[in-house]
Each structure stands twice: as structure tokens, then as C-alpha cells.
Amino acid sequence: MALKNTQYHEIMKQYEERQSRNHFQMEKRQEEIRLHIPEYEELRLTMLSLCLERTKASLGSSERSKEELENEIQLISKQKQELLIEAGYEPDYLEPVYTCPDCRDTGYIDGKECHCFRETVADVFYHQSSLHPVLEKENFDTFCLDFYDRTTPDPQLFKTPYQNMLEILGKCHSFIDHFDLPDFWEYPHNLLFVGQTGVGKSFLSHCITKELLQKGHMVLYLSAVELSQLFEQNKFSKDTGADQKEQYEDLFTCDLLVIDDLGTETITSFTISALLDCINRREASRHATIISSNYNPLELQKLYSERFSSRIMANYLFLPIIGEDIRIRQL
Numbered sequence: 001m002a003l004k005n006t007q008y009h010e011i012m013k014q015y016e017e018r019q020s021r022n023h024f025q026m027e028k029r030q031e032e033i034r035l036h037i038p039e040y041e042e043l044r045l046t047m048l049s050l051c052l053e054r055t056k057a058s059l060g061s062s063e064r065s066k067e068e069l070e071n072e073i074q075l076i077s078k079q080k081q082e083l084l085i086e087a088g089y090e091p092d093y094l095e096p097v098y099t100c101p102d103c104r105d106t107g108y109i110d111g112k113e114c115h116c117f118r119e120t121v122a123d124v125f126y127h128q129s130s131l132h133p134v135l136e137k138e139n140f141d142t143f144c145l146d147f148y149d150r151t152t153p154d155p156q157l158f159k160t161p162y163q164n165m166l167e168i169l170g171k172c173h174s175f176i177d178h179f180d181l182p183d184f185w186e187y188p189h190n191l192l193f194v195g196q197t198g199v200g201k202s203f204l205s206h207c208i209t210k211e212l213l214q215k216g217h218m219v220l221y222l223s224a225v226e227l228s229q230l231f232e233q234n235k236f237s238k239d240t241g242a243d244q245k246e247q248y249e250d251l252f253t254c255d256l257l258v259i260d261d262l263g264t265e266t267i268t269s270f271t272i273s274a275l276l277d278c279i280n281r282r283e284a285s286r287h288a289t290i291i292s293s294n295y296n297p298l299e300l301q302k303l304y305s306e307r308f309s310s311r312i313m314a315n316y317l318f319l320p321i322i323g324e325d326i327r328i329r330q331l
Helices: 005-036 038-058 066-086 116-127 132-137 161-178 203-212 223-238 242-253 268-284 295-303 306-315
Strands: 191-194 219-223 254-262 288-293 317-320
Touching: 005 038, 005 116, 038 295, 038 317, 066 219, 116 132, 116 203, 132 203, 161 191, 161 317, 191 203, 203 219, 203 242, 203 288, 219 242, 219 295, 223 254, 223 268, 242 288, 268 288, 268 306, 295 306
Parallel strands: 191 288, 191 317, 219 254, 254 288
Antiparallel strands: none
16 A cells, blocks of 8 residues: 555544544443442442552552452452443443454554554545546446447457457456455456447446555556646656655556556657656556557557557557447437
């Protein structure tokens, strides 16, 4: 997980708020018991006194033995529970309150991130994503196969658009399922969606983005135009802001980079070089990339370079999407 300092501080603030909220709830319960069960408070004070004397006994400065005091403490503890039960409360009603009992609302267990910390990170990544509103509408739950023809096989792929999309969906799910596994890099760890406008390339990218964000991964989603502008701003602009610099660094460190509509940007020798460098650096540091484009690999070779095309074909799973423009079929 590539947490920024601001994100980490936001998460730890959430944990502080949980601790404060639960501590307040605990104090309210204690006050409630003091009012409704006066005998309980008497037993509590007696136990405190016995615990203090037990400490003295451990140091050899008490007339009573540590074992004798321990037995009295256990007896009073049992009496306290009985009082709670008789009054209609659960026996653990005054035990410390935690949102996550596993880490006791610290976020860590033995120095390692608790499952609740990872869940909180996922929530932060997801809700801070600029795509959040889009991902609520475009995800695997809303993906509809009804718009893909089931009857007419493609003359090149020898399968219908429906059959082809079923296979692609399976590969997308496999990509997600293996993303966190040690053998992920033994599988095709980058994806290339290719097809005409409106066949579902961006929709599938949104589906994968949402799943990985919700797993706590940092995903950076950029159109090819936005990516090109980011390259140029970093190289030529003297007024690049901190956010833009940070986003530029994220290109090489985020868990997943999604480049949408490759080929729609203004293509120059500089943008080709910058794009190839970005792809190479991500490959070297083992960070996955998804690219969608209206152009097939041969067309991409003409637009960019043979070196770029060979790099893509060697390290990306080629997923051609066939069919009609879904937006037209929806009319």
C-alpha cells in the first residue's frame, strides 16, 4: 500500500476518534452501574484495595500472603458479575469497549497492520478516488452481458461477442484474484483492452479499479490525454504544484496504473519516450498497468514505435473486445 502522509494521519485520526468514542461509552456504562447498583461500586473499591495489598505482598510488605489475596480478588470478581446478571446486564458489560477487539483500536497487532487497518486504508483509497462517483455506477455488479450478441461469430476470433466477453470477464477476475498472491508475476500481470468505441473497455477498467481500491490498493486512473499533460507539465512547466509532482511520482509507485483511450492524446517524440519510460519503470519495479485503446497492436506500432509495441506484446495480456457500440444499442 502506498499511503501518503496525509492519508496515514487521516487514518490514525479515525483510530483516535474510535478510542475516544469507546472510552466515553465505557464511562457512561460505569456511571450507569454506580447509580443502579450501589453494591457494585462498594465491591469495586474493595477490589482496588485488595489489588494494592497484593502488590505489597509481592514485595514482601504485607501481613497477608499473595495467594490469600488472589483468592479474595477472584471471589469479589465473581460477586460483581453476579450483581450485573441479577440486575439484567451481561457479565462483560463493564469490560473495555473496542470497535476492533483484535487490535484494541490501535490498528496494529504485534507491530503488524491489523485487518481493520487494511480495511480502513481501502475505504480511504476508494472514497478519495476521483472516480468514486463513476465506480458506484460502473462495476462488476452493474456489468450487463445482454448487450453482447450471442448469435453471430466474429470472422477472426471465431466466437460471438457474448462468448468473447465471458472469457474476458473470467480473465479480469483472475487478474484481481491473483493480484495479492506471490505468484502474480507468473501470470499476465498487465492488461491491454482493445476494441472500437463503446464496447466496454473503460467499463471493464472501472470494474477492476473498484475491486482493487476496495482491497486497499492505490490505483491511479488517467486518460491518455491527462497522462500526456502530466508528462509535459513535469518536464517543461516551472510552476508545477506539489499535487502535480506527487501525482507524477505516483505514476511509478502506485499498485495499478490505468491508462484509458491510448492514442487519443497528441503524440510526439517526447510523449512516446515518456510513455515508454513509464511502462519500463513500472515493469522493472513490478507494478501492474492496464491500457485501453481503440487501436490494435499493429496500429499502436505505427502510432508510437516498434519498440513500444514489442514491449506491450511481450508483457501485456491482449484482450480484444468485439461487438457493437453499447451506447447505441441502449437507445
